[in-house]
Amino acid sequence: MDKVRELALKVLYKIDKEEAYSNIALNEIINANREKLTPKDIGLISEIIYGVTTWKLTLDVIIIKHSKIKMKKISTWVLNILRMGIYQILFLDKIPQSAAVNESVNLAKRYGHKSSANFVNAVLRKVSMVDYAELFKIENPIERISKTTSMPVWIIEELLKDKDYNINNVRKICGNLVQRPNITIRRNNLKINKEEFEKQLKERNINFTEIEENKEFYIVEKIKNIENLDMFQKGYFTVQDLSAGMSAYMLEPKENEYILDACSAPGGKTTYIAELMNNKGKILAWDLYEARTNLIKENAQRLGINIINTETNDATKYKAEYNEKFDKILLDVPCMGIGVIKRKPDIKWHRKPEDLKVISKVQYEILENCSKYVKKGGTIIYSTCSILEKENHGIIQKFLEKNPIYTTTEIKIEPTEKQDGFYIAKLIKK
Incomplete structure (x- = not known):
């Protein structure tokens, strides 16, 4: 039996049964079997898991079309074997249909009932691109x-x-949102200039494209295990999508300012603020959990940044000692994450409509509370990696109705092939 597909099946089972996140479950199984796996094996496991998770709804529509057994009566193991097989047939041109079918049947013999292999064989032999085209x-x-x-x-x-x-x-x-995401990196101007950075990328045979909208950001290609790259470990860059960087950029941080990042972990935006300040001034970074504030410290240390202090704090709870203390505040609030679905396809299946009401309440509480901490004339950036009205303009509109002393500029970034979906509102206190 093909070990690669068997490992992929185990990950998909864990995602369904334990609501595990695909990237975490994938990394766990790769690390546990790394000595037995070639780079090609790891690539195929990743492809199958990411692809099946992304296309699950469509794959299930095709299963329903060809199966004589109702979905709820198909075991989780067999259901994922079918999803894997159909994904390979429809979306992986390099894998012959016969190979996809045969390997799926072999998996069904081990992970299904006696009749499962025949059932899987019968369904997969009916599948073709016509099924997708008909949709x-x-x-x-x-x-x-x-x-x-x-x-x-x-x-x-x-x-x-x-x-x-x-x-x-x-x-x-x-x-x-079903396209493959780019890998985008942000050059650390504290450690390396543009010319030397690009020279080092070329020396390592890394293909890159500078992003015109912000020349500190680059799209890079064909890098495996990017965090193992020496340039990353030396703090020359951070992995960050341009859209995510925009919220820190729009804050317009200046040297010697006192800035609060109230929802900061793991620190990508916090460290970008510090870089834009040339590592001069003060940043206070909050998160709910100490383990997450430790990630901020680790990132700051790697990047050579020493102006960030961290605190474990709940941004919805008022702290009188910070009243009108900050020049600028970044609120990259918890959100539904709809704008980053292509990076985290699990979001589509883990999020439910009722979550929207709960999370938008928290978002408003964070904005309302933290607005007390900014000085008169100061700036607040409110941002989400979501593209839903209720989390974005709806929150800002409600806030401005109760707090007319603010002016606002809003930017809505739709997800494209090049970048994630994002929303940014810039509020200035009169």
Whole structure:
């Protein structure tokens, strides 16, 4: 039996049964079997897990079409064997259909009942690209988008509540959220200049493209285990999407300012603020848990930054000692994460419509509370890696109605092939 597919199956089972996050479960199984796996093996395991997690809804639609057994009666093991097989047939051109079918049947013999192998064989031999093409003929536009982009209907419906989006915008957004994410890095200007940085990338045969909108950011290609790269360990760069960096950039931090990052772990935006300040001034970084504030310290140390102090704090709870203490505040609040689904496809299956009400309440409480900490004339950046109206403009609108002493600028970044979806509001206290 093919060891690679068996390991992939075990990860998918864990994701379904334990609601484990795919990246964590994947790393665990790779690390436990690293000595037995080639780079090619690791690539295929990652491809299958990421692909099946991304396309789960669409794969299940095709299973329902060809299966005589109802979905709820198919065991989790066999269901994931079918998903893996269909994903390979439809999306992995280099794997012959016969190989995908045969390996799936072998897995079914071990992880299913006596009849499971015949069942898997019968379903997979009926599958072809026609099954996927037919989904584009569905008349109902919301159902069509859902089944062709593997997006839950409730997310599509929430996107359509935004007055800036129509059905065509939403179709494009959902299509972009099944694309493979780029790896984007941010050069650390405290340690290395542009010319030397690019020279070192070339010396390591790393293909890169400078991002025009912000020349400290680069899209890099074909890097495995990027955090093992010597340039990373020396603190020459941070892995960060351009959209995520934009919230720190729009804060416009200056040398010698006192800045609060109230939801800071693991520290990507905090350290970018410090770099933009040329490591001069003071930053206070909060998070709920000490383990997460330790990540900020580790990142700061690697990058050669010494102006960040950390505290374990709840940003929804008022602390009188910080009243009007800060020049600027970054609030990159907890969110539904809809804008980063292509990086974290589990979000589609772990998040539920009822979560939106709970999380938007927390978001508003953080903004309302932390607004007390900024000086008059100071700036607050409120940002999320989500693209839902209720988490973004809805929060800001409610805040401004109660706090008319603020002016605001809002930026909505749709997910594209190049970057993640993001929302940023810049609030200035009069």
